[in-house]
Amino acid sequence: MTTTAAHTISARTLARRRRTDAFRRNWRIFRTNRAGLLGLGLLVFFILVAVFAGLLVDSDDLSLTSAPGGVLEPPSSEYWLGTDDSGRPILSLLIYGARISLFVGLLATLMAMVIGTSIGLASGFLEGWPAAVLFRLTEWFLVIPFLPLALILATVLGRGLFNIALVIGVTSWPATALLIRSQTLTIKERPYLERARLLGASKWQQVTGHVLPNVTPMIFANTTLTVAVAILTETTLSFLGLGDPTRVSWGTMLEGAFSVGAITTGAWWYIVPPGVCVVLVVLAFTLVGQALEAVFNPRLRSR
Amino acid sequence: MSNVIASAPTQPVARPRSYARYVGTKVLGALGSLMFVLVVNFFLFRVLPGDPARTLGRGRLKSAEDIAEFQREYGLNEPLPRQFITYLHNTLTGNLGDSLRYRVPVSELILDRLWPTLLLVGTSTVLAMVIGVWLGVHSAWKRGGKFDKGSTGSTLVLYSMPEWWLGLLLIAVLAVGIGPFRGIFPTGGLHSTGVDPSSVEGVLDTAKHLTLPVLTLTLAYLAEYSLVMRSSLLDELGEDYITTARAKGLRDVVVRRRHAVRNALLPTTTVSAINIGFVVGGAITIETVFSIPGLGLLSQEALSIPDYWVLQGTFLVASAGVIVANLLVNLFYGLLDPRVRT
Numbered sequence: 001m002t003t004t005a006a007h008t009i010s011a012r013t014l015a016r017r018r019r020t021d022a023f024r025r026n027w028r029i030f031r032t033n034r035a036g037l038l039g040l041g042l043l044v045f046f047i048l049v050a051v052f053a054g055l056l057v058d059s060d061d062l063s064l065t066s067a068p069g070g071v072l073e074p075p076s077s078e079y080w081l082g083t084d085d086s087g088r089p090i091l092s093l094l095i096y097g098a099r100i101s102l103f104v105g106l107l108a109t110l111m112a113m114v115i116g117t118s119i120g121l122a123s124g125f126l127e128g129w130p131a132a133v134l135f136r137l138t139e140w141f142l143v144i145p146f147l148p149l150a151l152i153l154a155t156v157l158g159r160g161l162f163n164i165a166l167v168i169g170v171t172s173w174p175a176t177a178l179l180i181r182s183q184t185l186t187i188k189e190r191p192y193l194e195r196a197r198l199l200g201a202s203k204w205q206q207v208t209g210h211v212l213p214n215v216t217p218m219i220f221a222n223t224t225l226t227v228a229v230a231i232l233t234e235t236t237l238s239f240l241g242l243g244d245p246t247r248v249s250w251g252t253m254l255e256g257a258f259s260v261g262a263i264t265t266g267a268w269w270y271i272v273p274p275g276v277c278v279v280l281v282v283l284a285f286t287l288v289g290q291a292l293e294a295v296f297n298p299r300l301r302s303r
Numbered sequence: 304m305s306n307v308i309a310s311a312p313t314q315p316v317a318r319p320r321s322y323a324r325y326v327g328t329k330v331l332g333a334l335g336s337l338m339f340v341l342v343v344n345f346f347l348f349r350v351l352p353g354d355p356a357r358t359l360g361r362g363r364l365k366s367a368e369d370i371a372e373f374q375r376e377y378g379l380n381e382p383l384p385r386q387f388i389t390y391l392h393n394t395l396t397g398n399l400g401d402s403l404r405y406r407v408p409v410s411e412l413i414l415d416r417l418w419p420t421l422l423l424v425g426t427s428t429v430l431a432m433v434i435g436v437w438l439g440v441h442s443a444w445k446r447g448g449k450f451d452k453g454s455t456g457s458t459l460v461l462y463s464m465p466e467w468w469l470g471l472l473l474i475a476v477l478a479v480g481i482g483p484f485r486g487i488f489p490t491g492g493l494h495s496t497g498v499d500p501s502s503v504e505g506v507l508d509t510a511k512h513l514t515l516p517v518l519t520l521t522l523a524y525l526a527e528y529s530l531v532m533r534s535s536l537l538d539e540l541g542e543d544y545i546t547t548a549r550a551k552g553l554r555d556v557v558v559r560r561r562h563a564v565r566n567a568l569l570p571t572t573t574v575s576a577i578n579i580g581f582v583v584g585g586a587i588t589i590e591t592v593f594s595i596p597g598l599g600l601l602s603q604e605a606l607s608i609p610d611y612w613v614l615q616g617t618f619l620v621a622s623a624g625v626i627v628a629n630l631l632v633n634l635f636y637g638l639l640d641p642r643v644r645t
Binding site for chain 1: 332336338339340343347348389419460462463464467468471472474475479481490570577579580581583584586592602603606607611614615616617618621622625626629630
């Protein structure tokens with residue numbers, strides 16, 4: 001009795017120790033990637049800003065009726081980045097916009113990952129016609145032009161935070177599915193899966209116990225890259241007028257700037273800051289994603 | 304790049320039968336994709352909240368007879384499979400419905416708006432491919448050098464940028480002008496008023512109007528080409544045949560142009576196929592920002608109404624365009640590289 005208990009504990013600690021070791025090893029490789037570290041730093045900054053937005057900004061700043069500033073005031077010591085067309089300080093909008101942009105990006109990515117991973121695993125692991133059907137479906141979704149489909153879905157579903165995330169999630173999973181599928185196909189032929197099959201493991205056990213843990217690192221790296229695309233898409237959909245009209249995101253800010261003609265009136269402070277934030281966040285996710293890919297795929301490391 | 308492609312027949316001669324079969328499977332695949340698009344289009348607009356006759360015919364159908372007539376034309380009273388057949392028949396005969404906003408057939412609108420989009424997107428794609436490939440080749444050749452760092456860094460930034468935001472900045476700087484600098488380009492549109500577009504003056508005028516949008520789209524598209532070209536050339540440079548070519552005493556330029564680049568171009572072809580879908584997205588946003596009367600602006604304007612018939616039609620045309628372009632790229636790839644014809 002006692003010996004078995006001691007044995008399980010030691011097996012568990014062993015697994016935990018192995019995991020921490022792997023993490024440390026990966027972190028050591030990641031640390032050598034200067035661009036990846038820069039991206040990570042930027043990400044931490046933006047996430048902190050988004051989380052503590054409520055403390056940084058007076059909620060009056062966001063109200064259309066009780067906005068403190070004048071219309072389209074240029075940057076001053078009081079309003080560091082000027083004000084928008086209803087007198088709201090741009091800086092406050094940016095800080096709150098970080099929340100919405102990151103939230104939509106992450107939610108959409110979560111959906112894309114769940115769909116993409118399930119379809120990728122299934123189409124790689126199954127045989128015969130179900131695999132063929134899933135693979136064709138992935139290819140079809142890859143071919144359909146992404147933005148027009150997203151536009152139509154957004155019009156049909158209506159405007160709202162959740163709907164926009166849903167639209168992005170439903171249209172951006174195929175690349176992930178293809179990646180996971182090709183990984184699954186190679187893992188399927190490995191000896192330890194043959195052993196699991198011989199020992200009578202069910203398909204579900206094989207997938208969850210062996211295939212999924214092996215593709216997880218790739219999913220992780222791919223997630224980071226997908227968030228970048230999702231945030232870009234959110235910005236574009238909002239700019240085209242399909243964003244949630246009741247909330248401020250960087251995309252809706254840019255839509256507002258464009259529709260009040262901020263370019264022709266020279267109100268650069270309304271156009272430049274939201275765009276710069278988008279570029280920085282997307283760049284950060286891309287750099288971290290590339291660094292992670294290099295950690296998990298040694299072949300890329302020499303680049 | 305063009306001379307590389309032109310001299311492609313020096314590769315092993317294509318076996319005609321296997322290429323024919325390759326073409327056959329690819330064409331069948333494209334037809335399957337087209338069918339899928341039709342199905343998606345059909346169902347998307349039938350799951351609309353509310354009665355399709357009311358949402359699709361909003362504003363136009365006043366009386367009960369109007370509604371009955373409308374339902375007959377589009378077969379809305381029939382069971383779903385029959386509806387689908389009616390829909391297929393209508394689509395294939397070019398009946399895409401009437402625009403709610405313009406009150407004219409959608410197919411006419413689309414034909415009208417097609418050429419500005421093709422001009423804009425075609426020019427930008429060709430420029431982006433040429434410049435992107437050139438940048439990628441030169442970055443990979445001296446990896447880690449000043450040129451590589453500068454070019455890879457700036458393409459990454461371009462890659463992270465919404466292309467329409469870049470367009471807004473370019474308008475602000477080069478069309479409106481900042482401070483003492485006056486803008487030299489028009490802020491939008493395709494022609495100036497009162498200029499005949501078919502005269503020499505008119506063509507120059509159009510070119511001037513298209514400079515900024517083409518510049519924006521070229522910058523937006525080239526990142527992908529340059530990054531892929533760079534990484535696939537880096538792959539090729541590690542191969543034995545490059546070492547052999549060098550050992551033969553070939554000059555650097557010859558090794559690059561005749562050996563490495565030619566093979567590295569293959570993955571770039573695949574990327575251009577995948578990219579076509581994104582090209583359509585770029586057309587929508589850039590036409591909106593520069594108010595160019597093309598298909599992109601047409602669908603953007605349709606969003607606010609929402610003009611479902613126009614959205615449906617432009618989506619169909621865009622998807623068909625992407626599928627056909629994809630097919631052409633694939634067929635071309637099969638011609639270049641016999642290995643993919645399996």
